[in-house]
Amino acid sequence: MRPVPDPLGPGQESVWDYPRPPRVEQVDLRVTIELGGERVVDTRDVVRVLETSHPPVYYLPISAFADGTLSPAEGASFCEFKGAARYLDVHGGGRIAERAAWNYPDPSTGFEALRDRVAVYAGPMDACTIDGEQVTPQPGSFYGGWITSWVVGPFKGGPGSMGW
Template sequence: MRTPRPDDIRPGQESVWDYPRPPRLEHVDVRVQIDFGGERIVDTDDVVRVLETSHPPVYYLPIAAFGEALVPTDGASFCEFKGAARYFDVHGGAERADHAAWNYPRPMPGYEDLDDRVAVYAAPMDRCIVDGEVVVPQPGGFYGGWVTAAIAGPFKGIPGSHGW
């Protein structure tokens, strides 16, 4: 499978094709808000993002910032870099999104800053916001990246990207 040609980068953007593999963690000075079930379930500026080649950033937020919105659920997965993940159902108002969040309770070396942090799939939420901008979910359903105007693709998850 051929690697796609990166999109042109506009002023103020970064290309996901410049992100590394293995992924890099960054503490970032942004405000993240998530609305679900007609409620604001998180509002924090304690944010770590993970950057990986061809993927929009995944934002990890303190579990404590979610209050009662996260309920542990079944299921697990494994990332060769970050380790074993567990999943959460997300609750807001009268709504529930099954398996809509995950974290790494014992992250691998180099990813310890993900301990006690959780990432959320944007698609099932009412909206996810980074510094006032409503994000677009990463294509494909499997991936948890958040697309903003600050990044250029193309992004893993679009049709034909399985082999990237």
């Protein structure tokens, strides 16, 4: 059963207005990620994926990550819309966040904009920001959306949300 969307405030968007299948869009936002006290990425070349019930997932160019901060990790997954994903470890300041990032080396039709881009789980990082605002990780351990003050839910990923 679909939950009741949270009320919108000025300048906010509801994840319940996002489409399914998801939409990919280029956005003019600055994204930074820090791990182990080291900035591993700082870019304005940002694409986000919007999907019903999920906070946006931000994809950043592989080339924007500092040298040596990404390495292949075990495992893979498949998205019915985006295709086959591979996982990556994120390295920073002497720390390794295992399987904390993923990308689609050969994305499905309609998602070509994700090629050569990486999304990162916010939870294992020291800090992830969008235009200076610290993000909150999407609930649960599988989804990688980033919650900000301009996005309202409720969000998929928490207890009882698997049927949404």
